[in-house]
Amino acid sequence: MIQQQFDHSYPPVTQSAWEKLLAFIPLLEQAAPVGQWKEGSELIAGVYVMPDVNYEPIIHEFIRTAYASGVITQVDWMNWPEQTELLQIGDETLLQQLGLNLLRDLLTAILRQDRFVDGWLLAKLTDGTVLRILRALRYNVLHPLITDRETTRIYFADRLQRDFPELFLRLIHLLDAFGISYTLLPAAEDIWCRDYMPVQVKSDKFVRFRYTTDQSALIPESIRSKTVSSDLRLDGGNIVKGPDRVALTDRVFDDNDDRPRQRIVEELQELFETRSIIVVPQLPYEEFGHIDGMLRFLDANTVLVSDFKQAGYPNNFLSEFDQSLTRAGLKQVKFPYQEIRRKNHEGVDSAAGCYINYLQVGQQVVFPVFEAFPTENAAARSILEAYFNIQPLECTQLANEGGVLNCVSWNIYAD
Template sequence: MITDNQTNFLYLPDSLPKKYTDFFHQLKQLCFKLNISFGLLPQTKDIWARDYMPIQIEQNKFVQFTYNPDYLQSKKWLRTISDVDAICNSIGVKPLKSDIKIDGGNIVRSTNKVILSDKIFIENPEIPEKQLIKAIRKILEVEQVIFIPTHPQDKIGHADGMVRFLDEKTVLINDLSREKPDFQLTFRMALHNAGLECIEIPYNPYRNRKYIQANGIYINYLQMKDSIILPIFEMNEDDLVINQFENMFSGTTIAAIKSNDIANEGGILNCITWNVFKEM
C-alpha cells in the first residue's frame, strides 16, 4: 500500500478556499515553501476530502469505499455529500468500488497494516464480522487489520484523530492520561495485542466547548515525502509537539500552521487533504 511518506502530490478540496480563504492561502504558501506540488479537487461540497476520496493501493490502483456516514443522514447534511464519481473522473482516477461503508479518515495505514476504529461494525451490520475483516484485508491488500475502540463521545469514529504510524512496528497515539482508565486500557491493549509499540504525543482538547471540535489534537497532521505539516493551536503544547516531531522524524522537514478555524469544525490537516503518489 502507498503510505503517506511516499506521497508527492497533494489535492485540496476546491471548497476550502471558498470557505476558509485565509487558511487556504497560508497553507498554499507553506506548500510552495516546502516544494509540495498540489491541485484542487473540483466540485467538492465540503472540505473533508480524506473521507470521501479513494484509498491508493498502488500508483494506478485505488479503492473507493461507500461514503454514506450515519452522521450525515439528515436533510441538512445529505446535501454536503460530494459526487465522488464526478470528482474522480475529472482528475483521471478510476477506483475499484466496494459496498463496504468506511470513511477515509477511519483508515490509518502502513505498508502492510491498517488501523480502523470499531465503528465500522456498526456501519456495516449486514456483514458478519469475520467476513468484513477478511474483505477489508483483501481489498486493501494488507496482512493485518487492527481495530481500536471508538471513544464513547465520538459520533464520527475516525482513527486518524487517535493514532498514526511512525513505522511498521510503532504508532503515535494521543496522551490519554486524562481519559477514563477503562478506555485508556482498552485502547492501548488493542494496539499492544497487535504487536505495536506506542509513543504518546501531547493532546489537549479539554478546553473545547463541544466534543466535535478538534482543537488540541495534533495527531491529525499531514505527512508527505520529506515533509510533515503539523496543526498548532496557540497552546503551550505547540512547541512541545514541534520539538518531538523534529526528534522523531529525522531528515523530514517539520512545519506548522495555525489551525483553530478548521479544528472548530471537527477536523484538521489530514481530514482536509488527499495526498497521493504520482509520476511527476
C-alpha cells in the same frame, strides 16, 4: 480467516539484510538437492546414532543468513496453533496478504521447530513452503502499501479555499516552501475530502468506499481506471496505513452492521491486500469514530499515539486501546493531545488540540498548532522534528469545524 495475535515486537530489518536473505530465492528455485536423511547406525554394541539430516552447504548458509538478518522474531511458535493452517496456504497471493511480520513469524517457526523435530526444515524446503514464504516476503518488501511517506501529490476541496481563505493562503505558502504543488477538487460538497476520496493501496490501485453522498465525479481521470469500488461504508478518516498493515476503529462494524464482523475484516483484507487489519476501540464521545485523530504510523512497527490520558479519558478505554496496539506488536510514541469540549453551531465538537491530525507528503509535515495550548504546541514540534521536516500552522478556526489538516487533504503517490 485466521488472525495472528501479535504479542512481541519486530526488530527492524535493513534493506541490505533483506537483499541477502531474498538472494536465496533463485538458488532454491533451481530444484537442486537441499539435504537428505542419513541413516542411523550402531557405533558399538548397544550404542546407536539416530537418523539425522545432512543439509547441503547452501542451506546451512541460508539458516545463518536468516538469523543474522534480524528477520527471526520472538514468536511463541510452540503455542501458536494457527501456524499449521497458515503453513498449508499454497496460493502465493494469499501468502502475500499475510504481511511482512506474519511471514517472518512463519519462517521463524520453521527454523525454530527444526531444532526440535529432525527433518522439519527439510520437509518444508522439499514441499516448497519455505520458497513460497520467501517469495511472499519479497513481494511485501518490494510492494508495500502506499503510506503517507510515499506520497508525492496533494489535493484539497475547492471549498477550503473559499471557506477558509486566510488559512488556505498560509497553508499554500508552507507547501510552496517545501516544493509541494497542490490541486483543487472542483465543486466539492464539503472541505473534508479525506473522507470521500478513494484510498490508495498500491501505486496502481485505489479503493472507493461507500460514503453518505456520491463524490465519484471528483476522482481525477488518471485515477478512475485504477479505482475499485466497495459497498463497505468507511470514511477515509477512519483509515491509517502502515507499510504492511491497516488500522481503523471499530466504528466500521457499527456502520456495516448488516454483515458479520469477521466478513468485514475479510473484505478489508482483500481490498488492502494484507492480512494485518488492526481494529482499535473508537474514541468515546467522538461523533465520527475516525482513527486519524488517534494514531499515525512512523514506520512498520511504530505508531505515534495521541496521549488521551492527558484529556482524562476513562481507564477502560485507555486499557483497551493500549492492548489493541500491543497485540499488534506495535511500539507507541505518545503524542500531545488536548481538547476544548465545545460544540460549534452544527453541534460538532472542536478538534482543537488534536495535533496528530497533521498533513504529510513524503517527509514533509505541516502540523496544526492552537492558540489555547502553547505548551502542547512546543511539545508536538519537539517530537515531530525528530522524524520529519516540519512547519506549524495555526488551525484553531478550522479545528472548530470538527477536523484539522489530515481531514481536509488527500495525498497520493503519483509518478
